Amino acid sequence: MxxxxxxxxxxxxxxxxxxxxxxxxxxxxxxxxxxxxxxxxxxxxxxxxxxxxxxxxxxxxxxxxxxxxxxxxxxxxxxxxxxxxxxxxxxxxxxxxxxxxxxxxxxxxxxxxxxxxxxxxxxxxxxxxxxxxxxxxxxxxxxxxxxxxxxxxxxxxxxxxxxxxxxxxxxxxxxxxxxxxxxxxxxxxxxxxxxxxxxxxxxxHYLGKETVQNLLALRFANQLFEPVWNNNYVDHVQITMAEDIGIGGRAGYFDGIGIARDVIQNHLLQLLALTAMEEPTSFEAAQLRAEKQKVLAAARPPERMDLHTARGRYRGGWQGGAKVAGYLEEKGIPASTTTETYAAIRVDIDNRRWAGVPFYLRTGKRLARRVTEIALGFKRAPHLPFTATDTEELGYNALVLRIQPDEGVTLRFGAKVPGTQMEIREVNMDFAYGGSFTESSPEAYERLILDVLLGDPPLFPQHEEVELSWQILDPILDYWASLDTPPEDYEPGGWGPTCANEMLARDGHVWRRP
The missing domain is CATH 3.40.50.720 (NAD(P)-binding Rossmann-like Domain)
Incomplete structure (x- = not known):
């Protein structure tokens, strides 16, 4: 009993x-x-x-x-x-x-x-x-x-x-x-x-999100993924944090700071570090920080800023059936501002695991939808014993960690279409937190406040990580500040400026459409 x-x-x-x-x-x-x-x-x-x-x-x-x-x-x-x-x-x-x-x-x-x-x-x-x-x-x-x-x-x-x-x-x-x-x-x-x-x-607060921490479980609790988590198999990595809203009433804070400082320096570079770091000896704070610091120390901004960075700002228009103001029309924004509301950069990591694998980081406001994800795109098979027409709809295999709002993991791969002689088409295998667990995930601030009161620091970046992140971003910000042209305008409700698409096209890639 x-x-x-x-x-x-x-x-x-x-x-x-x-x-x-x-x-x-x-x-x-x-x-x-x-x-x-x-x-x-x-x-x-x-x-x-x-x-x-x-x-x-x-x-x-x-x-x-x-x-x-x-x-x-x-x-x-x-x-x-x-x-x-x-x-x-x-x-x-x-x-x-x-x-x-x-x-x-x-x-x-x-x-x-x-x-x-x-x-x-x-x-x-x-x-x-x-x-x-x-x-x-x-x-x-x-x-x-x-x-x-x-x-x-x-x-x-x-x-x-x-x-x-x-x-x-x-x-x-x-x-x-x-x-x-x-x-x-x-x-x-x-x-x-x-x-x-x-x-x-x-x-x-991104480091308190359940799916960010699940990245550690996915990598280090499963023999399935770690053997291919390197430059032998991974072609490139895309880390995206998109918002479908504008700056709202935050003009006084946002203008002059810009979205690269607001998001890339902390959230996205922390996600990069967790994605790329080596396995720690334990999940104690000192061990996690040591591995993240190694990755950030090995990371470098692009050699050609003009080719591998992009910035933009949203213009006025229609989004979601409503008329929205452009950034320059927001209350409190000066007409002379050069602050960006969209930023994309390429980061390369000079170590044995990731040499030759570009990491693309992007973030923006007034984009098509609110989403944060990490997507690993895998290299194509070295030989496909099919005719070209059999695989014309086949892209690259991808492992996508959805951090918000629909937390989960998607694996994209090719499968045969039923009833045809041999036709390969992309399909998704999906895991959703909401459909797999009855427990609800604690909100990020719940976890982080509790960790503060407990004195448990693994999810909090130390000043060394902060400084290493600025060493990556500062040269990019200095380059943008030296330009005579303002950020490129982009339509609200899309996926950013044309220059961001061109940035990936130069490397033979395209941005995912989450």
């Missing part, structure tokens, strides 16, 4: 058979700077609730918001409540909310104002005493990078960055990690002057 969970002394909010996130964080305080922003409202606060709802946060947990608002604690609790109701992925449960809300506090103040930080320090001390959070504090900087130094300096000056024996203090940084190599190094200098590297967590 099975004993009920409650009778066994288990946490009634969490099923011990749920292996998706088996570790529970210890007592701690999570402080969010910039708590009134979209990221906090749509992602961070709902993720905190979802963790609590899964039983992965302890009773001794507290959430503190810091922002320039004249709110009381109950006002902030109402903001969190509304964000959870609207954006949380798990069902709302009153008993979970009651326990979580008892630890919610708000500190009104200005970044750079010592009195505000003193109030924050006093609030945290009160929570350490009342909630038993034990002096364990995580500071989430959901603020512009220009304010990082001010915040970390104040945390140090007021003793909030100190790590007493048996206690911890951690800082979480959202991208962008600088806007070039020099600024990335300066940012690291600023943060590391206050927090040791083991206490600095650089958030790249």
């Amino acid at each position: 099975t004993t009920p969970l409650a009778a066994r002394g288990a946490n009634p909010l969490r099923d011990p058979l749920d292996r998706r996130m088996p570790r529970i964080a210890g007592p701690c305080v999570l402080v969010i700077f910039g708590v009134t922003g979209d990221l906090s409202t749509k992602k961070l606060m709902p993720a905190v609730y979802d963790l609590a709802n899964r039983g992965l946060l302890p009773p001794g947990f507290a959430l503190v918001g810091f922002a320039r608002r004249e709110w009381e604690h109950q006002d902030f609790a109402k903001i969190v409540h509304d964000a959870v109701r609207q954006h949380a992925r798990t069902p709302f449960r009153e008993e979970v909310w009651k326990q979580l809300s008892e630890g919610i506090r708000f500190v009104p103040g200005e970044i750079g104002d010592d009195d505000s930080v003193r109030r924050l320090r006093d609030t945290i001390s009160e929570l350490d005493e009342a909630r038993g959070t034990g002096g364990n504090h995580a500071f989430y900087l959901s603020i512009p990078p220009g304010l990082f130094q001010t915040v970390v300096d104040q945390l140090r000056e007021h003793g909030l960055a100190e790590q007493q024996s048996g206690q911890w203090s951690r800082v979480v940084i959202e991208k962008p990690f600088g806007h070039d190599l020099a600024s990335a190094r300066e940012l690291n200098r600023v943060v590391s002057s206050v927090f040791p590297s083991s206490s600095v967590f650089r958030i790249d």
